[in-house]
Amino acid sequence: MGAVTYPNPKVIKFVNERMIPLQVRFDAQPISTDFKVKWTPTIITLDSRGEEHHRTVGFLAPEELIPSLLLGIAKMYFDADKFNDALANLNQLLSEYPESDASSEAIYLRGVCLYKSTHDAKPLKEAYEKLNASDPKGEWTKRAYPYRLL
Amino acid sequence: MADTIKWETSLDAALARAKAEDKPILLDFFNPL
Numbered sequence: 001m002g003a004v005t006y007p008n009p010k011v012i013k014f015v016n017e018r019m020i021p022l023q024v025r026f027d028a029q030p031i032s033t034d035f036k037v038k039w040t041p042t043i044i045t046l047d048s049r050g051e052e053h054h055r056t057v058g059f060l061a062p063e064e065l066i067p068s069l070l071l072g073i074a075k076m077y078f079d080a081d082k083f084n085d086a087l088a089n090l091n092q093l094l095s096e097y098p099e100s101d102a103s104s105e106a107i108y109l110r111g112v113c114l115y116k117s118t119h120d121a122k123p124l125k126e127a128y129e130k131l132n133a134s135d136p137k138g139e140w141t142k143r144a145y146p147y148r149l150l
Numbered sequence: 151m152a153d154t155i156k157w158e159t160s161l162d163a164a165l166a167r168a169k170a171e172d173k174p175i176l177l178d179f180f181n182p183l
Contacts, residue, residue: 001178001180002180006154006155007154011155012152012153012154012155015155015176016152016155016156018173018174019173019174019175019176020158020164020167020168020171020173020174020175020176021155021156021157021158021164021175021176021178022157022158022159022160022161022164022175022176022177022178023157023158023159023178023180024159024161024177024178024179024180025179025180025181025182026179026180026181028179031161032179035177035179037179040179040180040181041178041179041180041181042178042179043176043177043178043179044176044177044179045174045175045176045177046168046174046175046177047168047174047175048165048168048169048172048173048174048175049165050161050165050175053174069176072174072176073174076174
């Protein structure tokens with residue numbers, strides 16, 4: 001990450017503008033034990049109270065790190081029932097990084113956010129249909145499978 | 151624009167900035183070797 005992803009200009013701009021970056025050694029205590037870190041790189045999105053909302057383990061290229069961080073920010077807002085803020089980050093992810101590994105979970109979470117903010121089930125079915133069209137055997141397509149009946 | 155990521159190195163400092171700037175924290179555990 002330090003050799004390839006973190007020096008990337010888009011990553012530098014995104015992280016410095018949108019997040020508070022905190023880097024610690026994998027064996028730093030007590031934080032490593034507190035967050036049950038077993039491998040590196042482990043990248044976690046925290047809110048301002050220190051609560052975890054998203055975690056990845058393993059290398060992420062620049063074009064995968066930014067959408068993963070957008071997903072983490074969206075999950076932080078989702079967990080706080082701030083659905084409009086979650087949707088803004090999910091929409092940015094899906095418009096700017098539609099081919100990223102984070103996009104399928106973003107499509108799923110976007111459908112859930114829209115449902116929870118409107119109580120209209122249509123976005124859940126639309127999320128399934130979009131996932132099924134792009135990745136019929138994908139993990140998030142399977143998770144959305146029941147929504148096909150809505 | 152900064153030419154590097156401006157990393158914090160302490161959780162307390164990161165939490166204080168996160169509250170003050172209303173931003174989430176990117177916490178990266180790394181292996182220096």
